[in-house]
Structure formats: C-alpha cells, structure tokens
Amino acid sequence: MNEHTPHEHTPKGWRRWLLSTNHKDIGSMYLIFSIIGGIAGLIFSIVIRMQLAHPGGTVLGGNHQLYNVFITSHALIMIFFAVMPGLIGGFGNWFVPLLIGAPDMAFPRLNNISFWLMIPALIMAGLSTVVGMGAGTGWTMYPPLSSLTGHPDMAVDFLLFSLHLAGVSSILGSLNFITTIINMRAPGMDFFKMPLFVWTILVTSALLLITLPVLAGGITMLITDRNFGTTFFDPSGGGDPVLFQHLFWFFGHPEVYVIILPAFGIISQIISTFSKKPVFGYVSMVYAILSIGVIGCGVWAHHMFTVGLSPSATVYFSAATMVIAVPTGIKVFSWLATMWGGSIRFDTPMLFATGFILLFTLGGLTGVVLSNGGMNIVLHDTYYVVGHFHYVLSMGAVFGLFGGFYYWISKICGRQYPEIWGRIHFWMLFIGVNMIFIPMHFVGYNGMPRRIPDYPQAFAPMNYIASIGAYLTAFSTLIFLGVALYTVFRGKKAQSNPWGVGATTLEWTLPSPPPYHTFETPPHIGGDLHEHK
Amino acid sequence: MREDHKNVLVLLTCGVVLMASLAYASVPIYRIFCQKTGYGGTPTLGKMNTGVVINNRIIKVKFNSDVAPHLPWEFEPLQSYIHLKAGENGLAFYRVRNNSNEPVSGIATYNVTPDKAGIYFNKVQCFCFIEQTLDPGKWVEMPVQFFIDPELAKDSNLKDVTSITLSYTFFPTKTAKSARHNIQIHSIGDKNV
Numbered sequence: 001m002n003e004h005t006p007h008e009h010t011p012k013g014w015r016r017w018l019l020s021t022n023h024k025d026i027g028s029m030y031l032i033f034s035i036i037g038g039i040a041g042l043i044f045s046i047v048i049r050m051q052l053a054h055p056g057g058t059v060l061g062g063n064h065q066l067y068n069v070f071i072t073s074h075a076l077i078m079i080f081f082a083v084m085p086g087l088i089g090g091f092g093n094w095f096v097p098l099l100i101g102a103p104d105m106a107f108p109r110l111n112n113i114s115f116w117l118m119i120p121a122l123i124m125a126g127l128s129t130v131v132g133m134g135a136g137t138g139w140t141m142y143p144p145l146s147s148l149t150g151h152p153d154m155a156v157d158f159l160l161f162s163l164h165l166a167g168v169s170s171i172l173g174s175l176n177f178i179t180t181i182i183n184m185r186a187p188g189m190d191f192f193k194m195p196l197f198v199w200t201i202l203v204t205s206a207l208l209l210i211t212l213p214v215l216a217g218g219i220t221m222l223i224t225d226r227n228f229g230t231t232f233f234d235p236s237g238g239g240d241p242v243l244f245q246h247l248f249w250f251f252g253h254p255e256v257y258v259i260i261l262p263a264f265g266i267i268s269q270i271i272s273t274f275s276k277k278p279v280f281g282y283v284s285m286v287y288a289i290l291s292i293g294v295i296g297c298g299v300w301a302h303h304m305f306t307v308g309l310s311p312s313a314t315v316y317f318s319a320a321t322m323v324i325a326v327p328t329g330i331k332v333f334s335w336l337a338t339m340w341g342g343s344i345r346f347d348t349p350m351l352f353a354t355g356f357i358l359l360f361t362l363g364g365l366t367g368v369v370l371s372n373g374g375m376n377i378v379l380h381d382t383y384y385v386v387g388h389f390h391y392v393l394s395m396g397a398v399f400g401l402f403g404g405f406y407y408w409i410s411k412i413c414g415r416q417y418p419e420i421w422g423r424i425h426f427w428m429l430f431i432g433v434n435m436i437f438i439p440m441h442f443v444g445y446n447g448m449p450r451r452i453p454d455y456p457q458a459f460a461p462m463n464y465i466a467s468i469g470a471y472l473t474a475f476s477t478l479i480f481l482g483v484a485l486y487t488v489f490r491g492k493k494a495q496s497n498p499w500g501v502g503a504t505t506l507e508w509t510l511p512s513p514p515p516y517h518t519f520e521t522p523p524h525i526g527g528d529l530h531e532h533k
Numbered sequence: 534m535r536e537d538h539k540n541v542l543v544l545l546t547c548g549v550v551l552m553a554s555l556a557y558a559s560v561p562i563y564r565i566f567c568q569k570t571g572y573g574g575t576p577t578l579g580k581m582n583t584g585v586v587i588n589n590r591i592i593k594v595k596f597n598s599d600v601a602p603h604l605p606w607e608f609e610p611l612q613s614y615i616h617l618k619a620g621e622n623g624l625a626f627y628r629v630r631n632n633s634n635e636p637v638s639g640i641a642t643y644n645v646t647p648d649k650a651g652i653y654f655n656k657v658q659c660f661c662f663i664e665q666t667l668d669p670g671k672w673v674e675m676p677v678q679f680f681i682d683p684e685l686a687k688d689s690n691l692k693d694v695t696s697i698t699l700s701y702t703f704f705p706t707k708t709a710k711s712a713r714h715n716i717q718i719h720s721i722g723d724k725n726v
Contacts, residue, residue, distance in 0.1 A: 106538050171549060179541040213549050217556025232560060235642045236601060236704025243563050247556055308574065308648040311690060 010516050018116075021108030022516065026115050027094030028412065033118060034086030034401070035484070040126075041082050042477055044074035049436070049470035051453055052463050060453065067453040068136025069155075073129050075139035076159070079259065080166045081122050083393070086401045087262035088170075089115065092177060092201045094412060098507040098514070099195045101186025101523045106179035110172050117169035124162035128155045135159040138451060140248060141222065143233040143241045148226055157226060160219045167212045174205035174212075186506075188525030192286065195505050196279060199286050200265030203293040204258045210297065211251040211258075218247030242307050249300035257296040259393060260360075261289060263400025264331060267353045269505065270407050271335050274350035275342025276502035281334045288327035288334075295324050305376040314373035321371035325364065332361055347499075348422030352403030355430050356396060363391025366441065381451075384444030387437045395433050402429070402480070409484075410498050414513035415491030421483045428476035435469025571652025574644035576699075580655045582680045586620035590686045593617075593696035594679075596625055601704040605633035606667070608703050611674065614696075620683035627660065629703065630672035638666040638706040646698045653685040654697060664706055 011019065020026050048070055051057040060066045093111065097104055105111045128135040132153030137146040146156050181202045185194070194202075221232035222244065231237020233244045272279045279285055301309060302317045309317070335357050344350065366388040370376055379385060402425075410416040439462035444450075448459050455463065497508040506525075510518055534542075567575040594617050596610035611626040631637055641661040645654045660675035667673065679699070685691050 106535075107542075175542060175545050175549075178545060179538050182541055183535070183537045209545060209548055210552055213551075213553035214556040214559075217553050217559075221557075221560075235702065236640070236706075238564075238642070240563065240567070243560065246563070247559065310570075310572065310649060 019112065020115075021104075021112055023093045023097050023104045023108070023111065024412075024514070024516070026111050027090050027092075029115055030085045030089030030093060030118075031091075031405075031412075033115075033122075034082050034090055035481075037077055037081030037085060037122065038083075039477070039481075041074055041078035042474060044070045044077065046470055046474050048074060049467040052455070053467035054464065055455055055457055055460050057454065064453050065133050065136050068138070068451065069129050069134035071451055072135050072138055072159070073125065076125060076163075077122075078393075079139065079255070080163070081118070081125065083259050083397045083401065084166075084170065085118060087259070087266070087397065087404070088177075088201065088204060089118075089173060091197075091266065091404045091408065092173075092262065095408065095507060096177060096180060096198055096201050097184070098510065098518065099198050099505055100181065100184065100189050101506055101519045101525065102180060102184035103517065103519050103522075105176050106184055107176050110176050114169045114173040114176065117165050117172075121162045121165035121169065124158045124165065128158035128162060131155045131158055140245075140252070141219070142248070143222060143225065143244050146222060146226075147234065157223065160223050163219055164216060167216050170208050171212050174208040177201050177205040178209070186519065186522040186525055192283065193525060195265075196268040196282070196285055196289070197262065197265030199289050200261040203289050204261045207254045207258050207261075207293055207296070211254045214247055215251035218244055218251070221247075242304075245304050245307060246300070249303045250297075253300040253303060254293075254296050256389070256393065257292055259397045260400075261292070263356070263397045263403075264289065266400045266404040266407065267335065267356050268338075270349045270353040270403050271338050271357075273407070273499050273502040273504075274345050274347065274353070275339045276344075276500070277338055277342045278504075279334065280337035280340075281330070284330055285334050288330040291327045292324060295320060295327070299324065302371055302373075302376070305373045306380050309373075318371055318373040318376075322368060325368050328364055332357060332364075345499075345502075347406075347419060348417070348426055349403045349407035351423060351426045352399045352406065355426065356399040356403065359391055359395035359399065359434075363388055363393075363396060367392065379444065381449055382444035383440040383448045383450055386450050387440035387444055390433075390437045390440070394437070402426075405484070407499075408507075409487055410491075410494035411507055411510075411512050411514065413488050413491070414494055414511075415487050416494040416498055417483055417487040417491060421479065421486075425476055425479045425483055428472060428479065432469045432471075432473035432476055435472065436466045437469075439463070439466045439469075571650075571654070572648070574646055574648040574651040576643065576645055576651055576654040576656050576679075577682070578656055580682070582620070582622060582655070582657070583683070584620070585683045586618050587683045587686045588618055590619040590683075591616055592619060592681055592685075592694070594623060594625075594681075595696055595698040596627070597698055597700040598627060599700070599702040601702060604639055604703055604705045605637065606631055606639060606703055607672075608701070617681060619681045619685050622657070622678065622680050624676060624678050625699075627675050627677065627701065628672060629665065629667065629675065631667035631669060634669045636666060636668050638664055639703045640664045640706055641701045641703045643699065643701045646700065647694060649690055650685070650694055650697045653682040653688070653691070654699070655680050655682055661701060 016025060017029060047059065051059045051067060093105065132155045133151065135151065135155040135158065137151065137156060144150055181198060221230065224230040225232050225234055231239040233239045233241045268279050268285065299317055299321045301313065302321045305314060370379060370385060370388055406417055406422050443459045443462045448455050494512045496511045497503050506523060566572060568578065571577060593614050595614040596612065598608045598610055600606050600608045607630040609628055611628055615623060615625060617623045643661050645651050656677065656679045658676065658678040660677060
C-alpha cells in the first residue's frame with residue numbers, strides 16, 4: 001500500500017469497492033445492499049398480501065409450501081439483509097466514526113470482510129427459496145419442521161448456512177464497532193458525551209456478540225441433526241425440540257432490540273436536531289438503552305408461553321417483559337419532552353421521527369398486552385402478533401431507516417433530497433402501513449392464525465383493506481427509489497449543515513460529502529456536546 | 534495492531550467463544566434441568582418410595598402409546614387407566630409387536646401430562662430405559678413400575694390434577710447412516726397416499 005501518502009490514497013474503480021477499507025465506502029455499500037434487500041423483502045410481502053387479498057386466494061396456484069417459503073424469506077431478508085445492514089452496517093459505519101471524531105473503524109480490513117460476507121449470505125438465502133421444496137420453516141426454523149421430517153431436501157441447509165455467514169458478518173462488525181467506540185473517541189469525547197446513536201450501536205453490538213454465538217450453536221446443532229445423524233432436537237435419540245426454541249429465542253428476542261436500538265439512536269438525533277434542543281434527559285436515555293439491552297436478554301421465553309412452561313416461569317417471563325416497558329417509556333417521554341417547547345421544523349426526517357414515536361408506542365402497547373402469559377395463550381400465533389411486531393419493526397425500525405436516510409443523505413452524497421417528494425413518500429408510507437397493520441389486530445383478535453394462506457369469509461373485508469395498504473406501501477417505495485436516485489445523481493448541492501443550529505454533532509462540521517479521510521487529526525471536544533448554545 | 538485494540542479484541546473474542554460453548558453446554562444442562570424439575574412433563578427417575586400413602590388423594594393414571602410413523606411396530610397399553618393413591622406403587626403393562634419381516638430396534642421416549650405433574654411422577658422400573666430389539670413377528674409385554682410422590686398432595690399448583698397421562702412414543706433406534714435414508718423413503722411413501 002502507499003505508505004508515504006496515505007492521505008491522498010484513494011483507490012479507483014472496482015478496487016475501491018471490492019478491497020475497500022474505508023468506513024464511508026463500506027457504509028455506502030451496506031446502504032445499497034440494504035435497499036436491494038428491502039426491495040426483495042417487500043416483493044415477498046406484496047405476494048403474501050396478494051394471496052391474502054381475498055379468501056381462497058389463488059395467486060400462488062394453491063402451492064401452500066410456496067406460501068410458507070415466501071413468509072420465511074420475507075422475514076429473514078427483512079431482518080438480516082435489509083434492516084440490520086441498513087441501520088448497523090450502513091449508518092453505523094458511516095456515522096459512528098464521524099460522530100466520535102475517529103478517522104475510521106478500528107479494524108478496516110475486518111470491516112471489508114464483514115460486508116462481503118453478506119453477499120454470499122444473501123445468495124444462499126435466495127437459493128434456499130428455489131432449491132427443492134424451498135425453506136418454508138418460518139424465520140424461527142423450529143424443528144421438527146426444519147428437520148429432515150419437515151424439509152428433507154437441501155433448502156433448509158442453505159438457509160442455515162446463510163444465517164451462519166450473516167452471523168459471522170455481524171459478529172465481526174460488532175467486534176469492530178465496540179473496539180472503535182471504546183478506543184478511538186476523540187480527546188474530550190467521554191462516554192457520556194457520545195451522541196445517542198453511538199450508544200445504541202455500542203449496546204446493539206454487545207447484544208449481537210452475546211446472542212449470535214448462541215444462535216450459531218443452535219443452528220449448527222440443526223445442521224448436524226439434519227446431515228450427520230446427531231439428535232440434539234430429535235426425541236428418538238433423546239433430544240428435545242423445545243431446546244431449539246430456547247436457543248433460538250435467546251438470540252431471537254435480543255435480536256429485536258438489536259434492530260430497534262439503532263433506530264432509537266437515529267430518532268434521538270433527529271428529534272434533537274429538529275426541535276433545536278438537546279435530548280431531554282440524556283443520561284437517563286443512556287441508562288434506558290443499557291437496561292433495555294440487559295433486561296432484553298432475560299425475557300426470551302415469552303415467545304414460548306404455549307410450550308408448557310411452569311406457572312412460575314410464565315409469571316417471571318411475563319413480569320420481566322413488562323418491565324422493559326419502563327425504560328422504553330422513559331425513551332418515549334424523553335423524546336416528547338425534547339420536542340416540548342422546541343422550535344420544531346417538520347422536514348421529512350422529523351416527520352419520520354414523530355411518526356416513529358406514535359407508531360412505535362402503539363406497537364409497544366400491544367406488546368404489553370402480549371407479554372401477559374394468560375393473554376398470550378389466546379393471541380399466540382394470530383395476526384394480532386403479526387400486527388404488533390410490524391408496528392415496532394416495520395414502522396419502528398423502517399421509519400428509523402428512512403428517517404436516517406433523509407437526515408443524513410446530504411452528508412453521504414453531498415446532495416439534498418427534494419423536500420416535497422420526501423413528504424409525499426412519508427405520508428403515503430404512513431397511510432399505507434397503517435392500512436396494512438391496524439386491520440391485522442382486529443382479525444388476529446378474532447382468531448385469524450398467522451402463516452396460513454387462507455381464512456374464513458368473515459375476515460375478508462379487513463384483509464382486503466390490508467392488501468390495498470400493502471399496494472400503497474409498495475407504490476410509496478417506488479417514490480422512495482425515485483427520490484433516492486434523483487438525490488444521488490441530480491439533487492441540489494448541499495451545504496455542510498442543512499439543518500441549522502439544531503444540528504450540533506460532529507458530522508455537520510464536515511463538508512458534504514466529507515473528504516475520503518476525515519478526522520486524521522482528532523477534533524477536540526470541548527464543553528458538553530449536548531448543551532446547545 | 535494497536536495494543537489497546539488488541540486487548541479489546543481478545544476480550545470480546547473470548548466472550549464470543551464463551552457464549553458459543555454455552556450454547557452447547559445448554560444441551561446437557563437443559564436435560565439435567567428437566568430431570569430435576571420435571572420440566573416439560575419429565576418424570577422423576579430413581580427415587581425410592583417412602584411408603585407414605587395419602588388415602589384421600591386418588592389419581593387416575595391414563596396410559597397412552599404412540600409409534601413413530603416409520604417404525605413398523607404395534608404398540609399398546611394393556612390397560613387404559615388405573616386408579617392409584619398418591620404414594621401407592623403402581624404397575625402397568627404395555628405390549629409391543631414387530632410387524633415387519635426383519636429384526637428392528639427401537640427405544641421409547643416418555644413424558645406425562647399435565648407437565649406440572651412431571652416432578653411428582655416417579656418411575657421405578659421401565660422398559661423405556663433400554664433399547665428393545667424385536668425379531669420379525671415377535672411380541673413382548675413390558676412392565677412399567679411407578680408411584681406418585683405423596684408430596685403432590687401438598688402442592689397447591691396441583692390441586693386441580695385428578696388424572697395424569699403417561700405417554701410413550703417408540704422411535705426406531707437412530708444411526709447416522711439411516712437418518713436421511715429413512716425419512717426419504719417415508720416422504721416418498723407419503724406422496725403416494
């Protein structure tokens with residue numbers, strides 16, 4: 001490498017991307033990857049809504065395994081190949097170093113392999129849908145459905161190896177983030193001066209490091225059960241399928257916090273910027289993030305209330321789950337208090353942030369309903385659950401993604417998005433997703449089971465509304481793609497800080513787009529960052 | 534590599550390795566946990582009957598039998614239920630017959646319903662503890678000896694329990710080679726149905 005002039009060294013052509021060790025380039029690749037993943041996941045969901053638009057839907061030609069495959073792929077692609085690469089890989093890589101005044105990530109080459117592992121992972125996930133009967137296990141992959149009994153051909157193996165690769169990628173990425181945040185903060189950037197987005201990435205990375213190895217262990221057992229005759233989850237050899245559920249949800253539940261925490265971080269930055277006030281209760285926000293992370297690791301069996309937990313275990317898991325509503329409530333009230341009395345500008349990022357607060361809180365409320373072990377027995381595996389987790393993930397995490405996109409795109413590409421189209425995108429998406437998911441609560445409450453490709457006539461009107469909402473959402477996504485392409489290639493040149501006095505974090509001190517290498521000489525952080533002048 | 538980077542990396546990598554090992558350690562831990570606590574309807578093994586009998590607590594013990602789909606055996610309890618006082622020794626028989634024309638080995642798994650009764654259901658002697666091999670066309674009667682822990686009468690969680698079902702499922706003994714083979718034959722068979 002060019003040791004003498006590292007500052008000017010900017011590789012050109014394909015080498016710049018394939019061999020990239022630059023956090024900004026890798027972040028950009030993650031963002032593009034996330035958009036591609038999101039489109040794939042969206043297409044799956046649109047087909048699902050087409051099938052469910054009318055009772056007796058025939059879109060999939062009566063092939064119900066295919067429906068299972070679509071359900072599975074929709075979930076896995078959205079989680080592992082859209083939301084995580086976008087929030088953590090994309091915005092995390094781009095802005096964690098900028099926000100703490102570091103020149104790059106701690107391990108730039110590790111960062112490169114983290115990204116490039118995602119490509120074979122996505123390819124394998126794609127193969128799992130077309131090989132043999134396809135992997136129709138749901139994202140939870142419970143045996144015996146995911147064992148040879150349920151899926152005798154290679155599809156599930158592809159899926160499991162895909163998750164292994166995505167998991168290794170995330171673990172390496174997390175090692176990188178934690179080391180960067182611990183060791184590379186600019187002088188004066190104490191832990192309690194770090195912007196909240198950095199805090200959320202730190203806690204998310206820690207959660208990934210703790211839980212992903214457990215998932216990796218669980219799916220490795222599944223792979224050996226399927227291919228090498230072990231019987232970890234097979235009762236005929238003394239195994240127990242419920243053990244898989246414990247291992248899976250020990251990962252799976254913290255995973256939802258992995259997804260939502262970075263969105264919390266982005267929302268905090270946006271609310272503060274557009275209210276022109278520091279985040280209300282910064283320290284309690286940090287402790288809320290930490291306690292969500294800690295408690296989130298001890299509530300996994302609330303996904304398993306129907307496996308026959310003892311009454312005391314049910315009580316514990318119900319109560320512990322409800323406790324999470326406390327730090328989450330602290331965050332919601334702090335956001336509201338940040339806005340209170342602020343001089344608020346409702347630009348697109350702020351629309352997404354306020355939309356996030358409203359819809360995430362609704363999803364949180366249905367979550368408290370579901371956390372009750374007694375209620376859960378009734379609502380388990382109904383569309384009520386589907387409605388709940390889409391409110392927190394599809395409207396929570398995805399609104400965080402879009403909010404982050406509109407907030408930071410001018411910094412990333414040096415061009416500003418067209419404000420009016422951003423707002424049109426927001427309102428169409430907002431109406432669309434609510435049309436999809438509000439009716440799901442009603443049909444779910446009345447007993448419509450999830451993961452079933454048909455339903456009785458009584459549920460027809462609500463399902464029809466949901467499907468129309470899905471088409472509207474798809475249309476809004478086309479608008480988003482138009483906005484994104486227009487911004488990147490034709491958008492108005494952006495100033496270094498388009499948001500004015502509210503934007504106090506370090507990235508806005510840099511030109512847009514920032515030079516290839518930034519903060520080679522660390523900036524000095526004086527005073528308290530969170531006290532706006 | 535910077536020294537401080539290395540320290541953090543080593544520490545975190547140890548954490549990852551630790552969690553991965555815990556995932557595997559969870560297999561035996563979970564099994565022991567189920568046996569100790571009766572979790573998931575796991576009956577208690579190897580406990581001696583103290584001889585205390587609670588005369589006013591009579592439990593109806595029902596017997597259930599299942600055979601894994603690809604095991605050519607016939608398997609049934611010889612009595613559908615018995616009434617038993619808590620603390621009293623119970624004895625029941627099952628009959629199993631090999632309907633195929635080759636010797637087959639199988640092993641039974643077991644649990645009790647309701648799950649919460651598992652910890653009070655003690656098995657003293659059971660055919661399920663060992664692998665059974667049956668010659669073609671042969672049948673055998675197998676005993677299971679058990680008692681219900683009199684402590685059950687004191688547990689307020691079990692006040693509503695008047696009957697306990699003991700269930701067995703016979704599986705073919707699994708070998709690495711036959712696993713995928715068996716299933717594939719089975720699933721081809723399914724398509725013809």
